[in-house]
Amino acid sequence: MAALNIEKEKLEIIKWVTNLKDNTAIERLRMLRTHPRKADWWNEITEEEKLAIDAGIADIKAGRVKPHKEAKKLYEKWL
Template identity: 40%
Template sequence: MNTNLNIQNKKIELIQWLSTIEDISILNKIIELRKQQNKDWYNSISENEKESIEKGLQDAESGKLNPHSTARKLYEKWL
């Protein structure tokens, strides 16, 4: 099955289930989970990842960029 279709089906299934919940404690748990997912991801990554991001930003600011077409060729098999 197509992954995107599978994800959409799961979302619909969850929406249907959520619409039937009457227990406030379950709803509060779901809301808390959503809040945790919305926390700033930057605080949860490693120092190496942060350094890589900073280097990338410095490269971008100094004009050390490759065109989209070059990146597409390099990473095509993962896109």
């Protein structure tokens, strides 16, 4: 978007916000301003971590998993 178009959009949004009567919309806008979204964690992890997650998902899909009870019993001496 060109700089001029962005400024025009901002002005239109300002007009729209000043005419809002809906408290829910205003609250959502406030939350957006005070709590901006963080980057997706998937883009923040290493390639090695992504491969490990993908391998775990493949194991689940292939049925290569143990119930929590079995895993807990197997590792109870370390827990």
